[in-house]
Amino acid sequence: DTGVSQDPRHKITKRGQNVTFRCDPISEHNRLYWYRQTLGQGPEFLTYFQNEAQLEKSRLLSDRFSAERPKGSFSTLEIQRTEQGDSAMYLCASSSIKDGFYEQYFGPGTRLTVT
C-alpha cells in the first residue's frame, strides 16, 4: 500500500491552456474523489467515482472541467481554457468499502498556477 499518488506535483500554465492531472488511488479502493483547495480554505468537493462510474459532480465543476476513471483504477482531471481563478491545489482522495468508506485517504495534491 503506497498511498494515493498524484502527478504532476506542480504545474504552471498560461491562461487559456489545457492541463491534465493524474491520480493513482490506493489499490483496490473503490471510490476516488477530486477536491480543490485554495489558501486558507478547506477542500471543496469537485467530483467522485465509484469504480469507473462518475456518481456525483459539484456545481463548482464547470463545463471546462472533465474527469475520467476509465478502468476504475487511476483517474484524470482535465481543465480546458484555464483561467487565473483555477489556480489552486487539486487534491485526490480514495476510500474503500472495507472501511465503510468513512475514511478518505488524500494524495499530496497538484498545485496549479495559472499566469
Added chain:
Amino acid sequence: GQSLEQPSEVTAVEGAIVQINCTYQTSGFYGLSWYQQHDGGAPTFLSYNALDGLEETGRFSSFLSRSDSYGYLLLQELQMKDSASYFCAVSANQAGTALIFGKGTTLSVSS
C-alpha cells in the same frame, strides 16, 4: 446553503488540552469527520462520528450532537507536532460520498 463554522485560530501550550468546535448547517447529514493538515501536506483522517456521543482515539476525541448540529474535536496532552490546521467535514449523504469541509482551524502549540 451549506455551511460549517469553526474558529479560525486556536493557540495553546504543550501538555494542554484544546477543544475545536464545529457547527454545521447542511441540507442533509450523515456524519461528521475531522481531518488534520500540516503546512504543505495532505489532509489526514482523524475521526468520524455518525451517532451522538464521544469517540476516543488516543489523545484525540471527537463529539457529536446531531440535535444541536454541533461537534468538537478534543486534543489532549498537546505536542508541538500537533500544530496544524484542523477541518471538520460533513457527509451530507451516506458515508463515502462528497465531504463538505469547514474553513479550518489553525492550531499553534508553543513550548
